[in-house]
Amino acid sequence: MEQEIRFYKGLAKQYPNVASAATEIINLQAILNLPKGTEHFITDVHGEYLQFRHILRNASGAIRRKIDDVFGPTLRMEEKKELAALIYYPREKLEQVEAKEKDIEEWYQVTIHRMILLCRSAASKYTRSKVRKAMPTDFAYVIEELMSGRPDEADQEAYYNEIIHSVITTGRAREMIVACADLIRRMVVDHLHVVGDIYDRGPSPHLILDSLMNHHSVDIQWGNHDILWMGAAAGSRPCICNVIRIAARYGNLATLEEGYGINLLPLAKLAMEYYGDDPCLCFREQSAYQNLDQAKHLTLDTSLEEKMHKAITLMQFKIEGQMILSHPDFGMEDRLLLDKIDLSQGSVTIDGISYPMKDKHFPTLDPEHPYLLTEQEQEVIDQIQQSFMHCEKLQQHIQFLYSHGSLYKVYNGNLLYHGCIPLTKDGKFLPVRLFGKTYTGRALYDVLDSYARKGYYATDDRERIRGQAILWYLWENPDSPVFGKEKMATFERYFVADKALHVEPKNPYYQMLNDEKMADAVLKEFGLSGADAHIINGHIPVEAKAGESPVKCNGKLLIIDGGLSKAYQPKTGIAGYTLIYNSYGLVLAAHEPFTSVAKAVEQGSDIHSDRILVQQVLKRKRVADTDIGRELKENVADLQGLLEAYRTGLIPERHER
Known part of the structure; x- marks a missing residue:
């Protein structure tokens, strides 16, 4: 009773008498009977x-x-x-x-x-x-x-x-x-x-974010490409390298330079120093805009872009290798491939088999220390990292992604997520071990979401470093729900002609897309059921x-x-x-x-x-059938309780003079 009185006294500050409380009840009841919004x-x-x-x-x-x-x-x-x-x-x-x-x-x-x-x-x-x-x-x-x-x-x-x-x-x-x-x-x-996936491939993600920031009502479920940019804005070096590499691959370096003001001049100088005479044939642009009017967004010389593309790709493999070696718990040792290159033979050994490489020119690679950056590479990544972390517009966009986004959302009876629910081959939720603890299903999503936020916002160094590791983990780990593949075959696609190595087998979730029992289990895991519940993917x-x-x-x-x-x-x-x-x-x-x-x-x-x-x-x-409707019904119940408190004299009314 004491707690109720305290609650109603607080509510009475907003609705000081029977008339105001009754008016609000009438208003809310009317809203509940409006058609559901689109x-x-x-x-x-x-x-x-x-x-x-x-x-x-x-x-x-x-x-x-x-x-x-x-x-x-x-x-x-x-x-x-x-x-x-x-x-x-x-x-x-x-x-x-x-x-x-x-x-x-x-x-x-x-x-x-x-x-x-x-x-x-x-x-x-x-x-x-x-x-x-x-x-x-x-x-x-x-x-x-x-x-x-x-x-x-x-x-x-x-x-x-x-x-x-x-x-x-x-x-x-x-x-x-x-x-x-x-x-x-x-x-x-x-x-x-x-x-999910506002970023990468197309030329204008920054304009999309500008538009979303002005939208009257929006939520975002992060995709793997969004996560990558979130990591880059937080200062994660493997994420930064991936962002630049993908921009170069799709002819969108201008998005970084003009859209966000990221200074890529240090990378251009490095590329010309090491790859000035290299044709970089494996690093030709894959843009869908070639020979179209949209190609106007390409502002750098194509040859220079290809050299920058190669330079950042080698830096990426080195920095990702450092991440894998420092996190054996991520189980990604099979992605350590630079140490498998035989420079004298121009080959690489993958899964015990030697393959000829399409590109054999690696002037920055030290066979004794393949994952060590050269002094010049280290200077370049230091400078670019600062450019990402101090770009005001990028930081505004990423903060918007954090404030309006999440890895998943349950909304009006629907479950929204970008990628998948990691499953075992027999359709059970895959147990995933992170920092000494095991998670499955919704709990996995929740802990990954938490770490993704820590990677950007945490003030504790240990938690921020772990969070940034998870941002990269979400990008390409086989157990990541927004990646959902056994491997990211980036190295093989660039350097090995055998297309069998380019295949990226998907998580069993994708083989069960027509299994209604799987969908029911996933919906139940997130607290949903019935004919009106859907997964939107x-x-x-x-x-x-x-x-x-x-x-x-x-x-x-x-x-x-x-x-x-x-x-x-x-x-x-x-x-x-x-x-x-x-x-x-x-x-x-x-x-x-x-x-x-x-x-x-x-x-x-x-x-x-x-x-x-x-x-x-x-x-x-009607609105009554929605999540907002449930909140409004609770408000109505509270106001009805306040009315009863007024009418029984438990709470005195106040009237303005």
């Missing part, structure tokens, strides 16, 4: 900013469906496409329309009316307070008046039309339409989930053109990596899957490769015609 899932973005931006702007078809719902057969298909393009890219579309429209004022009148109808429909899931907060400041009053007006009633028609007319005559129609488009996009999707591209389906385990497991990254599109045949979860169910959308904003505006290109209905609910879901 969630948008996207994964494996890999630096493809333009495609990412386009998917966000069309909300994976949700905006087009909203247009269909509001206007039905009253608009022609071409008019709907024009209206959709206007909402996606309002400024660009307005320029096009204004250049060719003969009666622009009449077009403004009709368009503003249509935009208001869409605003009203999109806002119907929210309280007026939330809608008001989402409105652009300059037009909040005007839009709210128009949304609440009834032009179909005689006493409202003149008032409604005069507002629109005044907007046009004061020269504000253009900005009004942009404001409405922004509001529609904001209200159609309530929350965004990014299921990225990391492994779905080969749509080969007939593979993203829907696994009788709909319980959804792999939504379909090749948003251009590097994967030749394999998948599409440009990625995304997922929409609204009050009616779950819908997968398959996307076409994005070409340009100009084409999207001109042709009204949206999503691929293929949509997969994953689950349709019999009863429309």
